[in-house]
Amino acid sequence: MKWKTAVALLLVLLGAGSAAAQTPPARSVKVAAVDFIPAWGDLDGNIRRLVDAAEEVGRQGVTFAVFPETAVSGYLFSDPSQIAPYLDTIPGDTTKALLPVLARTGLYMSVGIAERDAETGLAYNTAVLLGPKGLIGKYRKNGLNPQDQKVFAPGDTGVPVFDTPLGRIALLICYDDTYWQYARLAALRGAKIIAWHSVSDRVTPGTPAAQSKGDHSTVSNVQYMSAQNGVFVIGATRSGVETNPITGGALYYNGGSSIWSPQGHKLIQAPVVPPEELPPGLHGVYATEIAPADADEIRTERLALRRPELYTPWLALHRSPVDPNAAKTRRKATLVAAQWPEGASLMDKTKPQKGSLTVLPELSSLPSGLPPDAIKARAEERDGPFERALGALARTHKAYVAGSYPERAGERVFHTVALAGPDGAILGRYRATHPDAARRWATPGDEIAVIETPLGRIGLATADELATPELGGLYGVQRVDILAAPAGAPSPLKVEIDSALFGVPDPPTGRADFFPYAAAKQNQLWLVSGGRRVGDATAAGIYGPEPVVSTPTLTAAPGAADVRHQTEIPAVGTWIDQSQLIDGQQAQWFIPLTQPKDSACLKRWRDGGACPGR
Template identity: 35%
Template structure:
């Protein structure tokens, strides 16, 4: 009898003897399932589970038996979908192909056959990670499986490998797939995939409702999940480990996220090896099919694939256009309460703020102002009124700002209603320290109100500015479309400046466990603003209004490359008061473990094709039912 056949016999025998055996691993069920249950409508909420399980390294027999027991407990407790961690059947820290060779198997295979019976018995779905062997090529993959009542529904091969995987695994060789189930449309990503917005985005564009996320995370990948949920309107179920294996510590904090980025449930956090949590922790939450269609999911229909073609390009490692020298930049984000529609009053206010604050700040290199800096938003105003507030290139506002830039020898980004050939644009203008015009960006992703009066821009430019490096511009709602900052990153933007007028109508404040980040986020850090900086690996400055009748939430400031592991720290201003938020940064972090160069070198554009297709392939699963 071969190894696998012998194992199956032993496993079936162990199930018979299971009630009489002593469980060496303590299991705790963490019941958080009723705290944030969403109200039902046409469909009943579906109970789901995340199993924070810690496998024993190189002990698949033991791990599979324990996983079987944990899944069964979750199903007996009412869960219809349960997710367990990455490489849950074997452990993670294998050194090479030889080391993992005894533990790989085909999918479908003996392990999936075992869990198929369990899924069928409870009419439920199972997701977990395991090492896979391809029968034809003999390549190995870090894979996850989705098993349902009918058997193996699908598998996913991890696309973006971390160093540990790369010593033995080939990177995934296919796009992210979405599978129809009785619960809705389900896709899978694995661990490092979440550092690249493209994987979750592909799932969403293909119509996913739920993203199952097995991981072995030390912080980075689980911290990205609120953004992935908000960007794509997805429920996300993450299952992490909470102990240490061969010196690598995994922090737990498995979580269930709503399509709005709300944390519905979270498992215990383990800060370090001295505080390992070896026992299994299972958390519960609900996904509501009535909420599969939501405002964030609907935003996928507002994407501009014709602008994203650069996402398919792979220039590394020969990208000679990238900056080679880091620039030390002293920057300032101005936030103030606008007098809506009164350009002169707002110019006066901006002049006063700059004159007062620049005298306090040392050698300011860059100032960023909010969106439509001198009119404020023009929501509800007539087209004639908006037209009267517009200006041609290098109009009166340009002259006013040019004098300020030249006087203080500072680069400035500001926003205007631009007019050209009787068409209006929501534009951002970049001036250099000589007061010269360096370029403009016309907002490419318009909200419903802006569509009433504005023409969308047709490019995502990056500008080379002496003393700053390469700077990209976005405006407002552009941050809801990660492809925008992805294009700027591919064009090697060292910084991104984003004028906004944000009143909380999208995104929200960070809900990740604050202990995940070595340098903690400010209380009013905004999820999708942070996602721009980390996703593009470019320091990003946001300038927002504050107060006024529209309830602007301020929070202007700097979002950084990696506060999680202590490289830097976001800086935000008040959510209530006018102020200039000042900060310093070094534009390039060439020696850090993760940076823009490494991000771009490790992307897999071949499998991002759905993001640049000019077709809408989104199909809501609730509608399909």
């Protein structure tokens, strides 16, 4: 009987990712992000507590619950021998104890387990998905931070997506969200829901500045997984203080579990709390109703903007430890984002600061709000009136100035960003490669632009394109220091991350456009967007590479002509910098991102196979 049960579980695990096995999703379900606190190194006790928590969650009418990372062992271990007694196999003791509860209550749940591979003995940071009929599948963490690397082997599952009666579900773990690619892979494989399991920590208040450089908050990344990919995200993290009794080390967990809509809006959130010693067990169930099928249209729209032909081979290259594109010297840079009200162009009234990089609003010589036909009617060729005016502005003020215009090339019209240097010459041009639905008048361009300047490596984009994370990713792997991205009207999607998760003064919650903010953070670069002001809202902003800990997110004040900031290039790292970001990518999993939409490799991968086949 045990042998038959094991085989049945294995068949479920192997078949769960198959598109052929899809079950029509439920229309509306109650889902929950659960704050569960394990006792350090108490495997048996934590399993009992987890069973009790699942019983309680089931009693509350929840259909799918997400529990935190390493929920049956604790997280803070210093070496493999220390964590070894608290590892569990999958299937194993944890799944054996939970499955009867799920069968009785009808609950689906995913939970983080420090897993021992039964064949190799290696430890993995794993999340497992369980349902009323058994084990559905598991995921082993890809994005290993320095603490993970002390005890866990790199994940070897890729990013599987599992069919359930609720819809297709992907599992990710904590530091995975430092890399935009993993959530993107989940969306590309048809996920409606991403279950994200975390133990997001912060430096304990009062820590001296010299010791607090590692401060960060992983849970502060969760909004982008939903906003960029059009999926629901259920993000579970824990609260309390965890202490390793052997080493005396401690981690402070700040709470903040949250659930996000496919549009990138927050549906519910646990409080962000100060450090406090808490007893192990269930500490909060944060639940809301969602309709998983609502993700389909939005996810399809997001993915339709992708241009895989532009991503080959760049997004699949592993560039470590030596990268010739990386900046070799440190320098000062003054960044300026121009702000204009709705209406006429103020290009002739703009006064860039000498030596700065000043970015103008998009379609810089035209009035705002023109319909597509009027924009196309005003298109002009390269070296025409707009580029001459841009060069004259840069030369007059001895500055670098970026702006955009509708460029005519034969029958085609591009949305082109140009960068002029202090001598008035046009240093580089970029034709927008991922125009959004509002800019369909523009023919998509076919390459990015990176310009070497005394300020650093400057990339060119338009702000609307940054909703497609692959574009920012291309500039990240090219080791761009500053991305100049002219914007139009303010975006309706703002940063909705709880301000209590930020260590910087004047956090960006509620005022900063989300997609430029996310692109700067995900790719560890500075991003400057000149833009228009509409009422109290503005698209003029300067976005730093580490906005949670150290670099400001600056938006222009309502009556100001611009917003300015002086910084160092490349950005000074805190808990991560661009070099660490690029070094830490596991590009072998990114190959599907580079494949044409109709490729056999991509189709096989979406059906649960490998790309490339092996």
